[in-house]
Amino acid sequence: MVVGIGASAGGLEAFTELISHLPNDTGMAFVLIQHLDPKHESHLSELLSKESKMPVSEVKAETRAEANHVYVIPPRCNLGISDGVLLTPPRPDSGRNMPIDSFLRALAADRGSKALGVILSGTASDGTLGLQAIKAEGGITFAQEMRTAKFDGMPRSAIAAGVADFVLPPAGIARQLVAIARDSQVPIEPGEAIEPPGNRELAKILRLVRTATGVDFTHYKHGTLARRITRRMALRGFAKLEDYSRDLEQNREEANALCENCLITVTAFFREPGVFEELKTRVFPALVENRAPGDPIRIWVPGCATGEEAYSIAICLMEFLEDTRLSFGIEIFATDISETAIEKARAGTYTGAALAHVSPQRLARFFTRSERGYQVTKIIRDVCVFARHNVAQDPPFSKLDLISCCNVLIYLGEVLQRKVWSILHYSLKPTGFLLLGPSESIGPFSESFHQVEKTHKIYCIRPAASTPALPLSEGRRAEGRVDVRERIAEGRTGPDVLREADRLVLAGHGPPGAIIDDGMNIVQVRGRTAPYLELSPGEPTQNLLKLAREGLIAGLGKAIQTARQRNAAAKEDGFRIEDGGQLKDVTIKVIPFKGSSSSKERYFLVLFEDAEPKSGPRAVHKPAIQDHGASARLQRELVATKEYLQSIVEDHATTLEELRSANEEAQAGNEELETAQEELESANEELNTLN
Numbered sequence: 246m247v248v249g250i251g252a253s254a255g256g257l258e259a260f261t262e263l264i265s266h267l268p269n270d271t272g273m274a275f276v277l278i279q280h281l282d283p284k285h286e287s288h289l290s291e292l293l294s295k296e297s298k299m300p301v302s303e304v305k306a307e308t309r310a311e312a313n314h315v316y317v318i319p320p321r322c323n324l325g326i327s328d329g330v331l332l333t334p335p336r337p338d339s340g341r342n343m344p345i346d347s348f349l350r351a352l353a354a355d356r357g358s359k360a361l362g363v364i365l366s367g368t369a370s371d372g373t374l375g376l377q378a379i380k381a382e383g384g385i386t387f388a389q390e391m392r393t394a395k396f397d398g399m400p401r402s403a404i405a406a407g408v409a410d411f412v413l414p415p416a417g418i419a420r421q422l423v424a425i426a427r428d429s430q431v432p433i434e435p436g437e438a439i440e441p442p443g444n445r446e447l448a449k450i451l452r453l454v455r456t457a458t459g460v461d462f463t464h465y466k467h468g469t470l471a472r473r474i475t476r477r478m479a480l481r482g483f484a485k486l487e488d489y490s491r492d493l494e495q496n497r498e499e500a501n502a503l504c505e506n507c508l509i510t511v512t513a514f515f516r517e518p519g520v521f522e523e524l525k526t527r528v529f530p531a532l533v534e535n536r537a538p539g540d541p542i543r544i545w546v547p548g549c550a551t552g553e554e555a556y557s558i559a560i561c562l563m564e565f566l567e568d569t570r571l572s573f574g575i576e577i578f579a580t581d582i583s584e585t586a587i588e589k590a591r592a593g594t595y596t597g598a599a600l601a602h603v604s605p606q607r608l609a610r611f612f613t614r615s616e617r618g619y620q621v622t623k624i625i626r627d628v629c630v631f632a633r634h635n636v637a638q639d640p641p642f643s644k645l646d647l648i649s650c651c652n653v654l655i656y657l658g659e660v661l662q663r664k665v666w667s668i669l670h671y672s673l674k675p676t677g678f679l680l681l682g683p684s685e686s687i688g689p690f691s692e693s694f695h696q697v698e699k700t701h702k703i704y705c706i707r708p709a710a711s712t713p714a715l716p717l718s719e720g721r722r723a724e725g726r727v728d729v730r731e732r733i734a735e736g737r738t739g740p741d742v743l744r745e746a747d748r749l750v751l752a753g754h755g756p757p758g759a760i761i762d763d764g765m766n767i768v769q770v771r772g773r774t775a776p777y778l779e780l781s782p783g784e785p786t787q788n789l790l791k792l793a794r795e796g797l798i799a800g801l802g803k804a805i806q807t808a809r810q811r812n813a814a815a816k817e818d819g820f821r822i823e824d825g826g827q828l829k830d831v832t833i834k835v836i837p838f839k840g841s842s843s844s845k846e847r848y849f850l851v852l853f854e855d856a857e858p859k860s861g862p863r864a865v866h867k868p869a870i871q872d873h874g875a876s877a878r879l880q881r882e883l884v885a886t887k888e889y890l891q892s893i894v895e896d897h898a899t900t901l902e903e904l905r906s907a908n909e910e911a912q913a914g915n916e917e918l919e920t921a922q923e924e925l926e927s928a929n930e931e932l933n934t935l936n
Contacts, residue, residue, distance in 0.1 A: 246272070246273045246274070246356070246359045246360075246361060246425075246426070247273065247274045247275075247276060247310050247326070247329070247352060247356050247359065247360060247361070248273050248274070248275045248276065248361040248362075248363060248422065249276050249278065249345075249348055249349045249352045249360070249361070249362050249363065249375070249379075250263065250275060250276065250277050250278065250362075250363040250365065251277075251278045251279070251344075251345030251348070251349065251362075251363070251364050251365065251367070251371065251372040251375070251399070252277075252278075252279050252364075252365035252366055252367050252399070253279065253280045253345075253366070253367025253368055253369070253371065253396070253398075253399060254280075254366065254367055254368050254395065254396045255366035255367065255394065255395025255396045256279050256280075256365055256366055256367060257279075257289070257292065258366070258395060259365035259366045259389060259394065259395070259415050260277055260279075260289070260293060260365065261292070261293065261296050262414075262415035262416055263363070263365070263415040263416070263418055263419050264293055264296055264297045264299075264301075264315060264419075265296040265297070266415070266416045266419035266420065267297070267298065267299065267419050267422065267423065268298060268423065269298040269299050269313055270313060271312075271313065271422065271423055271426040271427070272312045272313065272426050273312060273313070273361075273422065273426055274310040274311060274312055274313075274314055274316065275299070275314070275315045275316065276304075276310065276315075276316045276318075276324065276326075276331065276348065276352075277289070277293075277315065277316065277317045277318065278318045278324055278344050278345045278348050279317075279318060280344065280345075280367070280371070281318065281320045281321075282320070283320055283321045283336060285320065286320060287303070287317070287318075287319065287320045289303075289317050290302060290303045290317045293315065293317070297315055299313050299314055299315050300313075300314050300315065301314075301315040301316075301317065302314070302315070302316060302317070303316075303317045303318075303319050304316050304317065304318065304319055304322075304324060304331050304333055305319070305333075306333060307330050307331070307332060307333075308330065308331045309329055309330050309331070310326065310329055310330070310331055316331060318344065318348075319333060321335070321336055322334065322335060322336055323335070323336055323337075323342070323344045323347050323348070324344065324347070324348045324351075325347070325348065325351045326348070326351050326352055326355045326356075327351075327355055328355065329355070329356075341601065343371045343374075343601060344371070345364070345371040345372040345375055345399075346371055346372060346373070346374045346375040346598070346601070347375075348375065349362045349372060349374075349375020349376060349378060349379055350374065350375050350378040352375075352379065353375070353378035353379040353381065353382045353384060354378070354382070356382075356384070357382045357383060357384070357472075358382060358383030358384055358472050358475075358476065359384070360379045360382060360384035361379070361384055361385050361386070361387070361422070361425070362375055362376045362379040362384065362385075362386045362387065363386075363387040363388075363389075363418055364376060364386075364387070364388045364389065364399050364400055364403045364409070365389045365394065365399070365400070365415065366389060366394040366395045366396050366397070366399070366400070367394075367396055367398060367399035367400075368396050368398040368399065369398050369399065369402070369597060370398065370399060370402035370403075370596055370597040370598035371399060371598070372399050372402075372403060372598075373399075373402045373403045373406050373408060373596070373598035373599075374513065374598050374599070374601065376388070376403050376406075376408040376409060377406065377408045377511055378511060380408050380410070381509050381510075381511040382472075383472035383473060383475070383476045384476075385410050385411075385425065385476065385479060385480070386403075386408055386409050386410045386411070387409060387410065387411045387412075387413065387418045387421070387422075388400040388403040388404050388409035388411075388412050389412075389413070389414065389415060389418070390412055390413055390414045390417075391404070391412075393414040393415070400412075402596050402597065402598050405596060405617075406596060406598065406599070410480055425479065444486075446486040446487055446490050447467070447470075447471075447474070447486065448463075449490050450474060450486070450489070450490050450493060450503075451463055451470075453490065453493045453494060453500055454493075454500050454503055454504050454507075456500075457497050457500035457501060457504070458500060458501055458504040460504050460508075460582055460635070461638070462507055464637075464657065464658040464660045464661040465507070465656055465657055465658055465661070466656055466657065466658050467658075469507075469656055470507060473503075473506050473507045474486075474489070474503065474507075476506065477489075477499075477502065477503050477506050481499070505583060505585060508581075508582055508583045508586070509550075509652070509656055510550035510551060510581070510583055510586045511550065511652075512549075512550040512551060512552075512553045512554050513553050513599065513601075513602060514553045514556065514557050514595075514599065514600060514602050514603050515557050515561075515602045515603065516553075516554070516557075516602070516651075517683065517701070518602070519700065519701060520680065520701050520703070521557065521558075521561045523697075523698065523700075523701050523703060524558070524561055524562075524565075524680075524703075525561060525564070525565050527697060527698070527703070528647065528678050528697075528703065529561075529562060529565045530569075531676070531678070532646050532647065532676075532678075533566075533569070533571055533573060536573060538572070538573070539574075540573070540574075541573060541574030541575060541576050542562065542573050542574065542575050542576070542646050542647075543576045543578075543642070543644060543645045543646050543647075544558060544562075544575075544576070544577045544578070544645065544646060544647045544648070544649070545577075545578045545579075545580070545641075545642050545645050545647075545648045545649075545672065546558065546577065546578070546579040546580070546648075546649045546650075547580050547581075547634070547636040547648070547650050547653060548580075548581055548636065548650065548651075548652070548653035549579035549580060549581050549586075549587075549590060549631065550581055550583070550586050550590070551586045551589040551590050552579060552586075552589065552590025552591075552593065552629070552631060553595070553599060554579075554649060554651065555577055555579035555590070555629050555631070555649075556593065556621050556625055556626075556629060558577060558647075558649060559575065559577050559625050559628050559629055560607060560611050560625060562575060563575070563611075563624075563625065563628075575628040576628065576630070577628055577629045577630065578630050578632070578642055579629055579630065579631045579632075580631070580632055580633070580634030580636065581631075581633065581634070582633065582634075582635050583633075584633050587631050587632065587633050590629075590631045591631045591772055591773070592620070592773070593620050593621035593625075593626050594615060594617050594618050594619070594620045594621075595618050595619055595620075595621075596617075596618040596619075597618065597619075599618075600612070600619060610622075611625055636650075636653070636665055636668065637657070637661050637664055637665055637668075641668045641669075641671065641672045642672050643671070643672055644672075644674055645672050645673050645674060645677055646673075646674060646676070646677050646678070647677060647678045647679075647680065648669055648672060648673060648677070648678075648679050648680065649680040650665075650669060650679065650680065650681060650682075651680060651681060651682035651685075652682035652684070652685070653665075653682075654666075654681070654682075654685050655682065655684055655685055670693055670694075670706070673706060675706055675708075676705075676706075677705070677706065678697070678703060678704065678705050679694060679703070679704040679705070679706075680701075680702065680703050680704075681702035681703075681704070682702065683701075683702060685702060686702075687704060692707070693706060693707060694706060694707065695707050756772065756834075756852045756853055756854045756855075757771060757772030757773050757774045757777070757852070757853055758770075758771050758772065758774065758834075758850060758851045758852035758853055759771060759774060759778070759789060759850075759851050760848055760849070760850055760851075761789050761805075761848065761849050761851060762846065762847075762848055762849075763809075763846070763847050763848075763849075765788055765789045765790060765805065766787040766788055766789070767787045767788075767789055767792070768787075768848070774853065776794070776822065776824040776829075776853075777793065777794055777797060777822065777831065777853045778792045778793060778794065779792065779794055780792065789801065789805075789851065790802060794822050794823075795822070796820055796821055796822045796823075796831075797820055797822060797831060797833065797853075799820075800817040800818075800820040800831075800833045801817075801833055801835075801851070803815075803817055804816065804817040804833050804834070804835040804851075805835050805849060805851070807835070808835040808836070808837050808849060809837065809849075812837055813837070814834065814835065814836045814837070815834070815835045816832065816833070816834050816835075817832070817833045818830070818831075818832040818833070819832075820832075820833065829855055830855070831853055831854065831855060832853075832854040832855075833851070833852070833853060833854075834850075834851070834852040834854065835849050835850070835851050835852075836849065836850040836852070837849050838850060
């Protein structure tokens with residue numbers, strides 16, 4: 246095992262504390278990477294030699310990483326590793342140098358699950374992407390506890406990105422490394438017992454994950470699953486698969502954590518720069534050729550992870566259209582199984598580490614600075630619709646111009662690969678393009694797709710290729726008993742309801758909103774609804790109208806009432822709310838739907854769309870000028886309020902009429918009972934006389 250340890254400012258103190266707590270027989274090789282001044286010689290190896298129980302040396306040329314040794318990066322060089330040999334490529338002359346990220350990513354590619362990464366004190370965000378790469382390969386990652394770091398920028402970045410498995414002080418990191426190296430209860434490599442696909446315990450674990458999360462990993466590559474499961478076992482301290490499966494039976498949160506751990510969400514902005522240049526020079530020109538003005542460019546990014554790839558394509562396409570002075574609508578559908586990743590993608594906020602490959606010009610033009618980092622501008626976020634979606638199970642999109650399916654197929658087994666290939670072929674237009682990752686190939690569909698050029702994995706459909714039939718989801722039919730348990734567990738908001746809502750959100754470009762039942766109670770919130778809904782003082786409630794912000798209640802009531810009466814989508818616009826000291830216009834859409842074809846329950850998808858006022862946003866504290874537009878808006882709000890109140894009055898009148906009718910029926914029934922009683926008394930008198 247090789248441990249990459251990165252630090253910057255304040256790193257000497259953290260290095261010293263960590264190294265001094267390591268014994269000389271861990272069986273690991275330790276590589277220290279620090280930001281060094283290229284104009285000065287480094288004395289790091291001499292200083293650490295006084296504190297370490299292991300030999301410490303500066304890397305010279307090609308050096309094999311040996312166990313129980315400490316290696317230090319030399320000045321004026323970066324570090325790499327290949328087949329266990331440390332390399333010293335020269336430091337780049339220009340651009341931003343990220344030596345820690347560079348080495349940790351190389352370490353992840355070379356050592357796989359035997360790679361461990363540690364980020365100590367330092368400024369900025371170098372190392373975050375490296376830890377992400379190690380974690381994706383099944384390795385284990387550490388970050389220094391921020392309160393113990395002299396400079397907490399680098400640890401803070403890694404922790405905020407969610408790529409640190411352990412957050413400990415340097416001495417605690419040393420103890421955990423020793424435990425991983427020595428304790429047989431925490432193995433790193435998957436044992437032989439969990440490799441065979443037919444293993445009973447592995448099948449049980451996959452079944453537990455499927456029941457808890459709805460994600461079926463049965464046909465994923467078992468070697469990858471074995472590494473990911475063993476990684477969770479190492480983090481949780483389990484040595485045997487049987488013990489871990491018993492824990493999963495009682496711990497639903499661990500099943501969710503394992504599911505997220507098995508979903509590879511490694512991505513970056515403009516990850517392959519050459520690919521985006523090829524899109525600009527070859528693919529996008531072909532897409533706009535002979536395109537009708539009202540025909541939008543439709544793109545799908547399955548397995549979008551946290552959204553960087555989808556936003557990169559949107560930026561690249563926007564630049565191309567502006568450079569060529571063309572105007573077309575853009576619809577980018579970005580989907581992933583991970584709800585956590587999708588929420589991050591919707592927010593569109595990223596730290597400095599994720600933006601390492603974004604040029605300063607693009608950063609200034611397409612991003613805005615926020616408290617949590619940099620957020621993608623609204624013009625780019627508006628064309629990207631993010632939703633939870635399983636490419637192998639859920640209904641696909643259609644009539645697409647481009648599908649970017651990078652690094653998704655490499656994790657799927659042969660059965661799923663063939664199925665996904667058919668789905669991708671079905672979804673593309675005859676003139677559409679398919680983009681794959683550098684490690685993926687066209688496989689058995691070489692007769693249907695033609696590679697556009699040899700350098701990058703960009704394909705188009707061959708003219709003679711026939712469109713395949715849309716494959717059905719055999720797996721869901723075969724898992725009927727599991728589906729029943731899932732639906733019982735999930736209650737009213739079962740997978741059918743949520744999937745149908747996802748489809749409706751995608752069709753409407755994904756504004757925030759909520760799913761409500763027929764009684765106006767919220768059953769799920771979708772996206773960021775804080776500007777439109779807020780919790781009121783007093784007893785908590787799920788009623789949508791009681792949670793709506795001032796200015797929206799009348800429009801909501803009218804739109805829901807209209808949608809309920811007509812059983813069709815309803816829209817109300819021209820309503821204004823206050824948000825962050827600004828006034829903004831809001832359009833309300835209400836779409837009725839059923840959870841499934843067999844369900845009798847009716848739900849409503851309520852969406853909130855921002856529409857900037859024609860006069861631009863205005864600060865709340867400034868006096869508003871009563872112009873014609875404001876009067877028209879107030880008039881619309883007044884009309885909506887009157888109509889909503891009128892509908893309530895009509896409902897109450899109808900209810901009162903029904904109650905009056907029921908009362909009259911009850912009175913008639915009472916009169917009939919009294920008549921019957923009189924007849925019965927008369928009959929009794931006759932009977933007494935006869936007796």
